[in-house]
Amino acid sequence: MDITAAEDLEGTRRQLLLFAEDLQTIVARERERREEAELAYRELSSSYLGMVRTLAEVCEAKDTYTRSHLDRTYQYALMLTRRIAPELAERAEIGFGYLLHDIGKVGIPEAILNKPGPLTDEEWQVMRTHPVIGVTLVKPLRLLGDAVGIIRSHHERWDGKGYPEGLAGEDIYLPARIFMIADCFDAMTTDRPYRKALPLHVALEEIDRHAGTQFDPDCARAWVALCDEVSSDGASSFQLPR
């Protein structure tokens, strides 16, 4: 190799080294930027979840008989979602929907909401407007996405006899079908002004009995199986009602 060719080769080698160093710097900066963006996204999601939770708690505070209902139904519904459709459980808006399911109750008079005895037909008519009121309230919040489907349909029944639209079967949004079970299970296993809480095994028998009428049969069976597993697992950190 003559001297000129050796110099050219050395020059190319140096250029390549410089190029590799530049590339490394760019990759490191890009990684830093991505980590900052991920951190900002996590912080934003966490603040948004906090805001949604506060909003839901403010609404729940109006209903004196259902305090703590929110936390329990949220936990139950997420547990069942993880079992039935794990990919849905990963989506933040599904959790938002579970938390905000009854937000429409802010539009229901307290005399009806906190009535100690059974409601009259007229009062039930008013009470049944809460899913639609809820949808109207949250519709401008585009970040809530599919949470709206849970707020709208959490009182629809598998047999089509629910409200507000009388949807049936798989026409009902899956997380709303899941939530219907969590909501009823919690109602059955907590004290109400007009009756005591049912024991766990009786509540589960009721869920099973209404599989295919009130509840999505697959979701109902999955919930019963899940509760059986949790209650027989002494090490489980999750507390089911007795």
Ligand SMILES: [Fe+2]
């Ligand atoms: Fe509701």
